[in-house]
Amino acid sequence: MTSSVQSRPHSPGRVGPMIAVAAAAAFLATFNETFLNVAFTPIMSDFGVDVNTVQWLTTAYLLVAAVFVPVANVLYHRIPTRALFVSVVAVMVAGSVVGALAPDFGVLLVGRLMQAIGTGLLTPIGMNITLAVSPREKLGMNMGIMAAMTTLGPSLAIVLSGVLLTVAPWTTLMWVFGALCFIVLIAGVIVLRTVPELGRPRLDVLSFLLVALALVGILYGVTAAFGGSARVAGGSGIVGLIALWLFIVRQRRITNPLLNLRPFSSTPFVLGVVMTMLGLMFVFAMNVVIPLFLQSARGMDPLGASITLAPGILLTVVLGPVAGRLFDRHGGKWSIPLGFLVMAVFVTLVGVAAGGTSILLFGILYIPAVLATAFIIGPAQTFALSHLDRETSPHGVTVVSTSFQIAGCVGTSLGAGIYGALSAGRLSAGAGEIDALLTGFHGSVALVVLTSVIGIILAIAAYRSVRKDHAHRNAATASAGVDDEFGSKAESGADGTVSSIMKTDVFALSTDQTVLEALQTFTGRGISGAPVLDSDGSLAGFLSDGDVMRYLSAAHPSSTSIYSFAIGAEDDLEQALSDLSSLSIMRLATREVFTIDAGASIAEAVAALSDAHLKKVPVIDASDGRVVGIVSRSAINRLAIGSYLHARADTSNMQSA
Structure with a gap:
């Protein structure tokens, strides 16, 4: 499926309530994944089923x-949001x-699966709404709120269901959730x-069937590995992997794929998704194992x-937006690996x-462990999605939302499976x-520690991959022969490298300046953007007048229009x-600034600017990482036109001679 993803502008007064509704939807979607777990015992008693049957209410x-x-992305761009x-x-x-x-277990399962359809569609719809309406400078905070809700949902569900079951029958849980x-x-x-x-994207039915078979086969294989036949689990996993391979092949061949695979070409995106899944696996695994252990080994009731x-x-809910705000200001270079370390x-x-x-x-010791997820789940998914362009972001949201369900299923199955297998x-x-039960619990703890160590390694690799990802794409484009013709012409530009055409008198900003001071620099120097340097001279970011205008359009919309003076809105401009x-x-x-090395060829600069859709790129010295210049489209255009005019003049001289 392909579509143009252009979000419509919304007034600041409406953005907050829309994000609140999206967050509430994310909470409901994940809340219901574990809401019924504590009621398994009375359900087994009422319908006369065993534990292997009742667990299908979750699996x-x-x-x-x-x-x-994956279907949500098609519907999101086809049907009005409300x-x-x-x-x-x-x-x-x-x-x-x-x-x-429900009069019997079969009807109860049907009702449960109807709820599951809503969950599968609601989570990506809520995330897409948040991504579309959030001002850029508040994206991390808003995604932190969404992450807090998705983390709160399955955890709080266990607490509330335990409370309700002490005073009412299990059917009350269904009525409460419906309300x-x-x-x-x-x-x-x-x-x-x-x-x-909105457009009219089409749902490829065969792709839907293949991805359904792939997910069911793989996830059922993981689930059955600890509680069923090893042969059935292995066969299911193989069938799922084959279906997944066929799904990927089909997405690359059809005109309107169900899932655009472009997000997987971004290494930072892939690493961000995996880090998000590792954090979620901890939440789901511990939400199952800890109540089981405390009830079985310590004799506590479900409520206790x-x-x-x-x-x-509850503290994680408070800390989620805080962690998102910190990500907005400082990124997750240190907070994400630190979160995994604290968790371990x-x-x-x-x-x-x-x-x-x-x-x-x-x-008490469990509190810091679960609080650490606030610095992992939200920031990691924001990191992943921030490395996609606007057209690819909805497909990235689909991948992230699918990973939520996969992480929940795998985390629950591995946590409970290891606990049960080692105990037995x-x-x-x-x-x-x-x-025996303590040994099983220690096994589940070891699983979380292992995933945390993997998360630390991936977090470090993710931030190292950001610049490498840009460099690899540029090198691949250049080596594939992009603009080779221009590359040969560019030899007329001195030594044919970026250093020969870059602007060296760079006007840089410092991290301790304000945005208004930056605008004064832009106006005084006649420029539209500049690199931002740390106190040691290293590159910390890049600010353009477009970044400022996007902020103003979200926070002070009337200040961005020349007609504001005609309607007496000067006060809003002054406030802005x-x-x-x-x-x-x-x-x-x-x-995460796109840069190019001073020794790169001009052909690589052409590829870089074209590939990233940029007007100008900071040039750095590879030996120490210092910013030594700026290369822009206009500089390359001048070189190209100059080369053409020079060649034309030479031809005319030869003809006249």
């Missing part, structure tokens, strides 16, 4: 949700009613407006086990405390029940400029 839910995520949102949430309401009135969905539905009717420019998780969960250290301490008798110490192994070896006088350059500057 099948996650599988169906994952299958429908109508789509209301329809999806209405399906979840209907599923809740069916489940609450929450109805409230969000009404909010969507009032607040939402159409966000993207749930309350043990509550403080860290404190989960290890939780494993040590599990062998003691103090539940209070156990709960110790029991069969003659160990006591508590010792007053805001800029206290706004740090780094709040608006692009941090």
Whole structure:
């Protein structure tokens, strides 16, 4: 599927409520993934089913949700946002009613799968709305809010369901969830407006069937690996991988693919998605294993086990936007690996405390571990999506949303599977029940520590890959012969390198300046943008007048129009400029700056500017990373025209001779 992704402008007064509705939708979608887990025991009793049957209320839910995520991108660009949102949430309401009135387990499962369809569609729709309407300088914070809601959902669901089950039957959970969905539905009717420019993208049915078979096969294989036949699990996984390969092949061949694979060409995007999944795996694994361990080994009731998780969960909601704001200002170069490190250290301490008798110490040590996810999940997905262009971003959102469901299924299956397998192994070896359960818990802790170490490595690699990713794309384009003809002509430009045509009198900004001071520099020097340097002279970012205008159009829309003076809106312009006088350059500057080496060829400069759709690029000295100049399209145009006129003059002279 291909489409033009142009978001419509929205007034600042409407942006906040729209993001709030999107965040509420993300909360509901993930909340329902674990809301019914604590009720498995009474459901088994009411319908006379065993644990292997009842677990499909979660496993099948996650599988169906994952299958429908790719469909959301098609619907998002085809159906008006409000109508789509209301329809999806209405399906979840209907599923809740069916489940609450179910006469047998089969009907309950049908209602659960109706809810899953809504979850699969709702998460990417909410993320797309947030990406489209968020001002650039607040994107990290808003995505942090979305991440906090997706983290809060499955965790808080366990606590609330435990509370409700102490005073009411399990069917109350279905009614409560249906009521929450109805409230969000009404909010969507009032607040939402159409966000993207709509088209008529087509749903490729064969692609949908292939991705469904791939996800079901792979995820069922992981789920069945610990609780079923190894042969069935292996066969399911193989079928899923074959279907995935066929899906990828088809996406590359058809005109309107269900999922555009362009995001996977960005190494930072891929690494960001994997880091997000590692953080989510921790959340889902611990949300299952900790209540199981506390109830089985420590004799706690479901409510007590749930309350043990509550403080860290609630604090994570507060810290999510804070972590997003820090990402806006400083990036995630240090916060993401630090988050994984804190998670590894404190989960290890939780494993040590599990062998003691103090539940209070156990709960306190778990708080920093779960708080660390605020510095991982939101920033990692923002990092991933920020490295995609506007046209590719919706496809990136589809990938990220699908990864949520995959991480949930894999995290739940691996966490519970390792816990159960190691516990059973110790029991069969003659160990006591508590010792066996403790061994199983330690195995799950080891899984989290391993994923954390992998996350630290990936976080470091991700930030190193940013510049390499640009360099590799440019080199590939140049080596493929892009603009080779111009490359040969460019030899007339001195030595044929960027250093021969770059502008060396670079006007640079410093990180401690304000945006208003930067605009004064732009006006005084007659330039439209400049690199931002740290105190040591290293490149910290790049600020353009376009960055400033995008901020003003979001925060002070009337100040960006010349007609504001005709309607008496001078006060808004004064307020806008007053805001800029206290706004740090780094709040608006692009941090991951596209650069080119001074020794690169002019052909590579042409490829770089064309590939990244830029007007000018800072030139650096490869030996020390210092900014030594600026190369622009206009400089290359002057060289090209000069080469042509020079060659034409030579030809005329030869003919006249």
